[in-house]
Amino acid sequence: MKGPRGTQDILPGSVEKWQYVETVLQDICNRYNYKEIRTPIFEHTELFQRGVGDSTDIVQKEMYTFEDRGGRSVTLRPEGTASVVRSFVQHKVYGSPNQPTKLFYFGPMFRYERPQQGRMRQFVQFGVEALGSDDPAIDAEVIALAMNAYQELGLTSLKLVINSLGDKQSRNRHREALKQHFTPHKEELCEDCQLRLESNPMRILDCKKDRDHPAMATAPSILDYLNNDSREYFETVKAVLDNMGIPYEIDPNLVRGLDYYNHTAFEIMSESEGFGAITTLSGGGRYNGLVEEVGGPETAGIGFAMSIERLLMALEAEGIELPIDEKLDCYLATLGDEAKQEAAGIIYKLRQEGIQVDKDYAGKKMKAQFKAADRLKARYVLVLGEEELQNNQINVKNMETGEQNTIAIQEVVQHMRSELKED
Structure with missing residues (x-):
């Protein structure tokens, strides 16, 4: 008998690498003063419908959802942020005098998608969330923590890509521009993007099927629709990264796959030869509004998540041997x-x-x-x-x-x- 498709057993000889990586990540979080949080592996389905977004592929196609014996719909968590925010609200952590609340987590996540190298149906994420500050400097801090983690483990072939998704006003203006741009091409787009055109046209830019469609190259850039506040926010984030000496590229088509993001969005990619076609190692961004969506007070937030499986793949691609004492x-x-x-x-x-x-x-x-x-x-x-x-x-x-x-x-x-x- 074999394990379910899209899962893996991590055996002695390999698990030591996982343990080493986890120890390094915990140490880095300690230096940045982020505290560990552990949340349940399953949640009420409504949390992800509201927090992740009904229009996302995760909610529509990829969640492991079932009814418990009481007839309640529960879902194996497909990502970590919604659970952390739910816990933050439930336990009124926003009332603590120590703000922002800076948290990190490790844990298995579950998505029903086609298994491939570095992408499993059960996978392990390390994530960081900072709740309670709308200071652009903490956006840069979260990005720096992620970069610091990869660099401390020895990775050098890295590329940081950033973008601004703007505030609600900026997004609404950009949304209308995207609808006008893609509507003439609606019948040429995939079925998912035809639905996204009405519900969340920004996510068309993230489509894997239509990425080579000519209309993608000429799509309106969010950067052209940022209002003064959003533009100033993005400039401050970039200035702090510059002061840290962290190089980055701006990609106006970078969007995140979850509905709750706004303002800063970023991805860290591997440029190592032989890493594979999917180069993204981690991604994240700011999600002002998510805390209110799950029943809490108005609270700013930013975070990221990285796949431990993909991190280990990147280390292997760069030929990095972890200093594991096997004696x-x-x-x-x-x-x-x-x-x-x-x-x-x-x-x-x-x-x-x-x-x-x-x-x-x-x-x-x-x-x-x-x-x-x-x-x-x-x-x-x-x-x-x-x-x-x-x-x-x-x-x-x-x-x-x-x-x-x-x-x-x-x-x-x-x-x-x-x-x-x-x-």
């Missing part, structure tokens, strides 16, 4: 039943002191136990046999240097602490 501190090899019993107590004490240790549980002979220690890349092998036990001693062998020491059993914990500290 075992020590392996305890035993000979004889009494030695096996004594070994259990020794191992327990070593582990209590934070020392990583393992032993044979398959009844192998001494030579096979040493081979097992080699496979586990043990730094040290502790040897306890009948003779050592009678003399209250244990042999310690450094597997890198070949040096051997015989010490008293009661001193083994202190000895290993000292040896490993020097390593």
Whole structure:
């Protein structure tokens, strides 16, 4: 039997990379003073209908939605922002004197779409949300955090693309211009874009099917419809990025796939050869209005989400080896039943002191136990046999240097602490 299509098992040998990446991301968030939040894997369906948007592909085609035993419609979360905002509102976090509220999360997300390289039906996102500030500088901070994360993990072939989606007034003006522009070509567009023409024409610019249609190249730019406030906001975001020394490109056709975005929108892409046709690593933007949409007070917000799967793909494409320590501190090899019993107590004490240790549980002979220690890349092998036990001693062998020491059993914990500290 196989796992469901579009899912994967992350096995030992690979999971260590995930753990390392997660540790680095947590450390970066700590430096930026973002705190972790954990939300349920499923929510009431209405949350995503209202928060993500009825006109999006996610809501219309990709959500895993079902009725629970009480007849309530629930959905496996397709993205993280709506859940974070729901929690922010439910627990009245907006009332905290410490604002903005700066949060990050890890977790599985679920979308029913055609599985392909780097795009699964169950995938893991790392995301950041900053709620409670409409300062353009925090837009730049969120972007900087994302760039910092990729760079700290060693990626160099990166491109940051930004755009402004403007405020509501600017978007409405642009919306009308797009409708006028695309209406003569309506019958030439895909079925989805024909519907978007009425509901959300900006999302036509994000269509994968119609991307090569000639009308795309001449579509009105949102930047030409920004009012003074929106233009000034975007200029400030760019100025802060300039002060940080973060290079970027402006793409007036960059839109986000979710309805709640306005003002700043951005994507970070991989330019590494061999990464694949889908180059986007992460994306995000500002979403003023989302908190009110889910029942909270007027609250500004900005965030982004990145796929851990795509991050690992980018690291592989650039040939970056993560500094993962795969070595075992020590392996305890035993000979004889009494030695096996004594070994259990020794191992327990070593582990209590934070020392990583393992032993044979398959009844192998001494030579096979040493081979097992080699496979586990043990730094040290502790040897306890009948003779050592009678003399209250244990042999310690450094597997890198070949040096051997015989010490008293009661001193083994202190000895290993000292040896490993020097390593």
